[in-house]
Amino acid sequence: MPRSREPHAAVVLLDTREHTPDHEHATHLKLVERLAHLLGIAHVQPEQPPVATDHYYYVPTETLIEPQRYQPLGIQGERDLFGGMVSHPYMATKAISHPLLANGSFPPGWTDAFAQQASDALLKGYTVFSKDDARRAAQLLLPEGAVRIKPVQATAGRGQQVIEQLEQLEPLLADMDEQALALWGLVLEENLEDVETFSVGQVRVAGLTCSYHGSQRLTHDHQGTEVYGGSDLVVVRGDYHALLQLPLEDTVRLAVNQAMAYEHAAEQHFPGFFASRRNYDIARGLDPHNHLRSGVLEQSWRLGGASSAEILALQAFADDPALQRVNASSHEVFGMPELPADATLFYQGNDSELGHFSKYARIREHDHSE
Template sequence: MAMPHSREPKSAVVLLDTREHTPEHERATQLRIAEYLARLLGIERVEPTPLPDAEACCYYVPSETLVDPARQTMLGIQDENDLFGGAVSHPHLATKAISHPVPTDASFPPGWTDAFARQACDALLRGYTVFCKDDARRAAELLLREGPVRIKPVLACAGRGQQVITDAQALEPLLVGMDEQTLALWGLVLEEDLDEVETFSVGQVRVAGLTLSYHGIQHLTRDHAGTEVYGGSDLVLVRGDYQKLLQLPLADHLRLAITQAMAYEQAAERYFPGFIASRRNYDIARGRDSHGHLRSGVLEQSWRLGGASPAEVLALTAFAEDPALQRLCASTHEVFGRARLPADATLFFQGHDSELGQLSKYARIRDHDHRE
């Protein structure tokens, strides 16, 4: 898909932080990403706070997928040339809530459609999204017939806050602390639990007339509390769209992951009015269900800055600087505790974060390929 042409030159790259609180490591990483995007766009100014209106003609870097169409209009965000990230019309569309249908006769918020899940069904694992506690109990009962169920708060990231239950009673303590209004707005995911899981990333970035597509794999690490969390990604990026990516020699499971991500994205473009995104990333899980069968499906989308974004902006810079470049490998790394960086590392954050402790975040590029 070709990018629409920009209407006029941008005056600044602006961080648009829509959260009440942003950890220091994320803020520092976002600023570094914004600096790379400014150079790609030929813009000299990077602003750490949003400017007030569309008259400023800025390029925005939102911390989250935008869910306020009125504010987008006020800021002059009309299409993917105006931001690094994405925008949707309703809050639940920005989360993993869309990755499953609601149970029959369940409640749902404005903007919900099961048509998305019907079109994308071959790209999804078994599961339900619910917007009230009674529907959560009903969904759990249905899914537990086939095996353990993973409970996934939709606003959590890096795998935090998820629990696996093996019977209906185990759900009750998890529901007690959930606010009904928050649940009704954002939803909760209940999904078949898989063993021996590998998580793949498939994505695309479109900036400054460049389109890059990639596949990759995520790695886990342990934080200072000993919890397994996101530790980085290894990406293979090509110049061009997903079809270009599919022309690479790929193992069958990677080819399936890419086609599932494409099906998921196509359903979103068809059924979510107002959806725009210049940064698209999909997590695809492959593992064994309770019967030992291999299963593969999209866990969630990220139409915003993500863990792979440092590698994405380094790759965009490399492709912009070398028109003959067709393929490269890039990686991101998040290391808890004191770390010695590789010689080719580009640092995005290193220091003591008040919430996570000592942390290093960096990216690397290697294996350039100029072959057509």
């Protein structure tokens, strides 16, 4: 019998990053506890190494790369983890959201078929894997307006720069490592103004599936910088088609359909891809010609800022089989506020990097209507 079909002994955090901030590690452990409760099994501390004879349910901190590396742990499909698996590094990043230049360099496993199939769900731009290709891409895009330069491994918009002239690209390229660029890539994308960012996603755990649409909130850190502050989600029991049964605004319906097209292209063209946690950021804004544009910015096939809300929603559906829809939200607050009465706390403390910081999630507005 394949190991993926054996009962899981416990839930364990699988931290594959070189460094995890204090608040994130504490939050991840709380999510592990919540998932263990949902699955009806124990959870073990990551300091306890997995035993070869045990079959764990894993909670990776990143999208896992190269399935053969993790098969000895029993990770063979989406039933074995909260997150996802891809076969090549670039597939785990926003690099997939744009095609290559003609005759552009590319890493092992690259396929143009994904961007071709998902083209209606993408913004205008290119993914490059060399500095020369970055210059060529900028020359093609800049005549149409400002260009956003996006390091593919950065999250929450960090490290992004907007250029209006080709000379502005050189200082950015000077700081980039050629080998890292060749492996992971860099995105150059049309810059939108007055941007609204939608979240669309789906989680599948313990025989339950729920799907959602929502939006992100911004907040200010202790230095006054605008950063991610949480997500507000409308979550339904079932797949994306159940989500489309809601009376959605046209902009939200478009975002859901674009996320579905993006995901379908990944399933078609990325061999070895599977995920139990799927989240997509879709941007809607004005291009330099004042035309409305909408497209998927990136995917997240791993733990994310909305995962606390996702897991609370899953638990609500597990507890009440008649429940069809909930509003769930995640919150990241700089400081030590008094929490709402219905808040589930995931972290509150003095983080060594962020200072006083709080993370919690809420479930509201239960809907039992079919």
